[in-house]
Amino acid sequence: LYCVNDNKKHPPGPRGLPILGNVFQLDPDKPWISYAKWKKIYGDLFQLNMAGQPILVLNSQKVVEDLFEKRSAKYSGRPKWPVANEITGYLDLPLLQYSELCRRMRRASDVALGIKISSNYYRVQSDQALILTHGILNQPDKWNFHVQKASISIILFILYNIPPIQSLSDARVVFMENLIDRTSKALLPGAHLVDIFPILSHLPLFLSKWKREARRDFQGYSKVFEDMFLSIKDKFVKGVEQPNSFSATLAETQKRHGMSDLECAWLAGMLYSAGQETTSTALKWFLLCMTNFPHVQEKAQEELDRVVGRARLPSFSDMKHLPYIRAIVKEVLRWQVPLAVGLPHATTEDDCYEGYFIRKGTICMVNVMGLHRDPEIYGPDADKFRPERYLNDEGMIKDEGKDGHFAYGFGHRICVGRHIANNSLFIAVATILWAVTISPVKGADGNPVKPDLEGDPGIFWRPKPFNFSTKSRFDDAEILIQQAWDDIH
Numbered sequence: 001l002y003c004v005n006d007n008k009k010h011p012p013g014p015r016g017l018p019i020l021g022n023v024f025q026l027d028p029d030k031p032w033i034s035y036a037k038w039k040k041i042y043g044d045l046f047q048l049n050m051a052g053q054p055i056l057v058l059n060s061q062k063v064v065e066d067l068f069e070k071r072s073a074k075y076s077g078r079p080k081w082p083v084a085n086e087i088t089g090y091l092d093l094p095l096l097q098y099s100e101l102c103r104r105m106r107r108a109s110d111v112a113l114g115i116k117i118s119s120n121y122y123r124v125q126s127d128q129a130l131i132l133t134h135g136i137l138n139q140p141d142k143w144n145f146h147v148q149k150a151s152i153s154i155i156l157f158i159l160y161n162i163p164p165i166q167s168l169s170d171a172r173v174v175f176m177e178n179l180i181d182r183t184s185k186a187l188l189p190g191a192h193l194v195d196i197f198p199i200l201s202h203l204p205l206f207l208s209k210w211k212r213e214a215r216r217d218f219q220g221y222s223k224v225f226e227d228m229f230l231s232i233k234d235k236f237v238k239g240v241e242q243p244n245s246f247s248a249t250l251a252e253t254q255k256r257h258g259m260s261d262l263e264c265a266w267l268a269g270m271l272y273s274a275g276q277e278t279t280s281t282a283l284k285w286f287l288l289c290m291t292n293f294p295h296v297q298e299k300a301q302e303e304l305d306r307v308v309g310r311a312r313l314p315s316f317s318d319m320k321h322l323p324y325i326r327a328i329v330k331e332v333l334r335w336q337v338p339l340a341v342g343l344p345h346a347t348t349e350d351d352c353y354e355g356y357f358i359r360k361g362t363i364c365m366v367n368v369m370g371l372h373r374d375p376e377i378y379g380p381d382a383d384k385f386r387p388e389r390y391l392n393d394e395g396m397i398k399d400e401g402k403d404g405h406f407a408y409g410f411g412h413r414i415c416v417g418r419h420i421a422n423n424s425l426f427i428a429v430a431t432i433l434w435a436v437t438i439s440p441v442k443g444a445d446g447n448p449v450k451p452d453l454e455g456d457p458g459i460f461w462r463p464k465p466f467n468f469s470t471k472s473r474f475d476d477a478e479i480l481i482q483q484a485w486d487d488i489h
């Protein structure tokens with residue numbers, strides 16, 4: 001693309017301090033609040049300067065479509081994360097540059113998690129929805145534990161065919177969580193000197209402690225991931241029959257995708273971190289919404305009574321007849337998006353847009369929370385939780401095949417697990433609402449305690465701790481849930 005902009009005019013943005021730029025002007029906990037403020041002054045596209053690193057902020061649907069969708073080839077890199085990249089041996093798909101390896105990993109994931117194949121996992125998703133429902137019905141005060149356990153069990157089963165976990169101190173969970181903790185700490189801006197002075201990454205190993213430690217950890221993590229993947233691949237090679245799993249599909253298609261064992265092992269391993277916390281965060285917001293908006297719960301339960309009845313539990317075959325349940329899933333992801341500013345992209349080439357020069361290596365953020373509350377996209381009630389917005393006059397889903405929100409990201413980097421996530425959320429929402437009435441707990445004064453609608457800031461936008469009470473929606477619901485629970489135990 002020819003850039004008419006010879007004087008390299010950058011997108012507008014707030015004036016900052018010399019050298020440090022806008023570092024202290026951005027609200028680190030809720031960047032979308034700062035973004036919304038600057039949008040009013042500088043418009044839909046502005047640029048920040050974070051100690052010399054340009055950060056482009058995309059603030060409207062049009063700009064997002066123009067850059068992240070239509071020019072996805074240039075806007076699909078990632079920032080450089082020297083320490084995290086070193087710990088994961090440059091094999092962590094969400095952190096990879098848009099390289100040949102990234103494209104191979106994405107193709108392999110699309111095959112093993114695509115819309116068709118994702119029906120292979122209906123069974124585990126239904127079972128876990130049931131166990132979760134049983135858990136929150138009988139132990140509402142432990143709902144957090146039950147949500148966590150269900151989302152971990154789903155992803156471990158899909159990846160490696162591991163049976164449901166019983167406790168969060170399961171060795172495999174501890175291992176995965178330890179790796180997530182290690183990498184997310186390394187991702188915090190400025191956690192290591194090398195983030196600020198990239199030249200340090202070129203020091204020889206004996207002079208750089210962080211690199212020695214990272215490489216040592218990489219070896220340890222690789223050993224565990226390889227053992228997990230190879231135990232499944234081994235069965236495939238020997239022709240032993242085994243249940244469907246991501247790793248089994250990967251082993252079958254590995255040659256076609258030109259992937260080494262180590263690459264396959266890391267691809268599977270890193271899907272845990274990408275898929276677990278995101279799904280459980282969405283489930284937590286769903287429970288908060290139900291505690292807070294009884295009329296939505298009632299409307300969903302009317303639909304469930306009409307379509308499923310009270311003699312059996314909902315299943316995936318009901319999906320197309322339950323548009324309101326599906327609309328709730330969409331609306332939860334829109335209204336309280338787990339990754340409020342998505343994952344950062346970075347430009348891989350210089351670009352020119354609307355007369356502005358955008359240099360290669362610019363980090364690009366989308367104000368997803370802002371888009372989700374934008375009246376130009378969602379109408380004057382964009383701030384409200386209203387699943388009906390996704391339905392047409394006949395009460396069916398409006399744009400079948402489209403998400404209708406931006407929670408899964410953009411362009412060439414869009415979430416590869418979105419079909420799995422949509423299915424896990426659909427069946428959990430349907431099963432919980434079929435069996436359970438969720439209400440706020442009563443405070444000391446006897447009045448209902450409504451949860452705080454503000455989230456806890458962090459990498460994930462999660463609800464603040466809250467409680468709700470549950471009761472069986474009708475007598476048989478509890479019995480049927482108990483029977484189904486007994487059957488799978």
Ligand code: HEM
Nearest residue numbers: 093094274275278279282343408409410413415416417421
């Ligand atoms: C409600 C649940 C989920 C949400 C909200 C979510 C959201 C996202 C977002 C925002 C991104 C970044 C997209 C971008 O850079 O533009 C992403 C990437 C990714 N997601 Fe998800 N995700 C969810 C569930 C899952 C699941 C269940 C899996 C795996 C089974 C998964 C695997 C991945 C992977 C591997 C990437 C990295 C893709 C890349 O960098 O090319 N996600 N997800």
